[in-house]
Amino acid sequence: MKDLEYHLEQTVKKADVETGGSLNQQLDERRVKAVPRALTPGLPGYVVDADGGVLVDADGNSYIDFASGIAVTSVGASNPAVVAAVQESAAHFTHTCFMVSPYESYVAVAEKLNALTPGDHEKKTVLLNSGAEAVENAVKIARAYTKKDAVVVFDNSYHGRTNLTMAMTAKNTPYKTGFGPFATEVYRAPMSYPLRDGLTGEAAAARTIHMIEKEVGAENLACVVIEPIQGEGGFIVPAEGFLPAIAAWCKDNGVVFVADEIQAGLARTGKWWAVDHESVVPDLVTIAKGIAGGMPLSAVTGRAEIMDAPVVGGLGGTYGGNPVACAAAVAALGQMEELDLPGRAQEIEKIVREELEPLLELPEVAEIRGHGAMIGLEFVDADGKPNAALTKAAAKACMDAGVLILTCGMDYNVIRLLPPLVIPEATLREGLRILAAAIRDNA
Known part of the structure; x- marks a missing residue:
């Protein structure tokens, strides 16, 4: 593996610190x-x-x-190209809300994500601050498009710490305990877990689809939200064939298929997106973590007709797509390609x-x-x-x-x-x- 340039010695060091001087x-x-x-x-x-x-x-x-700030500093925690982009952007202006007075770097990030995400259909992107915010907005967009309410997530899933995403997250402690009540119309389906269930992807998908059809109903379901490789839930890789089968069912039943690529996306798994391992094309993709080299930024990218469903003014936020974070993202995405x-x-x-x-x-x-x-x-x-x-x-x-x-x-x-x-x-x-x-x- 080719070494790059580093300003710090790349090895473990133990400092000799006197008692009381730490x-x-x-x-x-x-x-x-x-x-x-x-x-x-x-x-x-x-x-x-x-x-x-x-x-x-x-x-x-x-x-x-071996943590990368939980999969954030993929291009390095002090990548020179990202640092230079942040410095240049901040020297001009640190903030002006895109909803009020727009700027080019937001558009540039959206264009790049539209090009990088799976599928050759027309896409659009909204920029936000955190992974949880991206997931919440993906649900909002799906509900606006389908005019349906229900959301299906999976065993072992993790989607965030806000009220809706806590409802979507499976693990109680430490993420949910003492913080209820949670958002409604969130349903949990069985996930493919080959080590424990021994099922093929097709068999696991059939089990999941049966639960969705019998306990939720496609006529009530706005979206299915899934991590292609589950993160906090245990780095669980579903059996081959599971994701394509779920995506196909969603397409056939008018349900928005949302790939939560917040931890697994952006080159982390050896492809640009974890869904690429099985050539799955989601309707919406949620993106965060590694996108901006450590600056706070997230996104929802998806089919243009779905992304355009919310009313004018229905998406956004004061800091969403901050110009300095956008400049960092342009640089970070460029480094992912260049390196x-x-x-x-x-x-x-x-x-x-x-x-x-x-x-x-x-x-x-x-x-x-x-x-x-x-x-x-x-x-x-x-x-x-x-x-x-x-x-x-x-x-x-x-x-x-x-x-x-x-x-x-x-x-x-x-x-x-x-x-x-x-x-x-x-x-x-x-x-x-x-x-x-x-x-x-x-x-």
């Missing part, structure tokens, strides 16, 4: 007093610099980053599998799954039940050794790998070997 400790004491306990970071260090595949904290410790990040994600997957697939000899490692730089490892105990204890212990051991690891899954038993797509090969292998050792030591 800036991280001082910052954490300030956080405890100033920030709600609901926001408790996983990393013990406070980041002051980041580049390529590493994060550097206030004490000078350097961590290998061939879909191809680079494929190279990352090969290295991940080379380093980690020997772990499949351990009975505790039930599966290594995913595409590109979106790979999950699911752990079980001696009885084949979810092994949250091993997952937590391995993640902590990695953190102690200088590798930032995220976990996920409804049962808290999946480690997820989301390295920046610009990570150097040597750094990637160093982090993977630390992870492998942590799993073996705690199995």
Whole structure:
């Protein structure tokens, strides 16, 4: 894998800090007093610099980053092209609401997403701030177009933390507990989960469609919203044939098919979009995370006739498509193309599998799954039940050794790998070997 240019040394470093002299400790004491306990970071260090595949904290410790800010910094956390675009844009103006006084960069991002998303039909794009906001607006658009109310989502799904998206999200703790009541007309269908259900894609889809037809009814259903690879739910890749069958049913029944590509999209899985692995063409695509190199931006892109359904003034928001974020997105999308990040994600997957697939000899490692730089490892105990204890212990051991690891899954038993797509090969292998050792030591 070709190395790129980096301004930080791309390896783990442990700083020698005298007792009582830790800036991280001082910052954490300030956080405890100033920030709600609901926001408790996983990393013990406070980041002051980041580049390529590493994060550097206030004490000078350097961590290998297998999180990418939850799949955000795909082009790197300080990509020079993104930084230059932000600086140039901010020097002219930092904000002027597009609904009131428009600007070119919003249009440029919309044009690019219209061209990049699956299908050769006419498309349009609305820009927003967060992934949850994109999902909410996709539902609004689908309801306006179909004049129907119901929304179908799936077991293990994650779509956000707003009221509607909490209703759409499956996992209770920590996302939903204590925050109800939630939005109505949201129905949960069974998801294809090959490791656990053993079904083919076609059989799993038939089960799902039967539930939708009998419990919801196509005549009441505005949209089906699905993550092509589920994120927080456990990096679950549905069996081949599942997504095409659901999309075909939606088309035949006048239901809007929404692909939530917020975590899996934009080169992360080795293709531009996770649905591309099975040539599925969604009606609407929700996009966020990696779109703007770390600046807050999201989008809904879809068929022009569907996108035009809401009344004039029905879509938008004060900060949606902020000009600085749009400039960053133009640069980030350009970097994805120039650096061939879909191809680079494929190279990352090969290295991940080379380093980690020997772990499949351990009975505790039930599966290594995913595409590109979106790979999950699911752990079980001696009885084949979810092994949250091993997952937590391995993640902590990695953190102690200088590798930032995220976990996920409804049962808290999946480690997820989301390295920046610009990570150097040597750094990637160093982090993977630390992870492998942590799993073996705690199995």
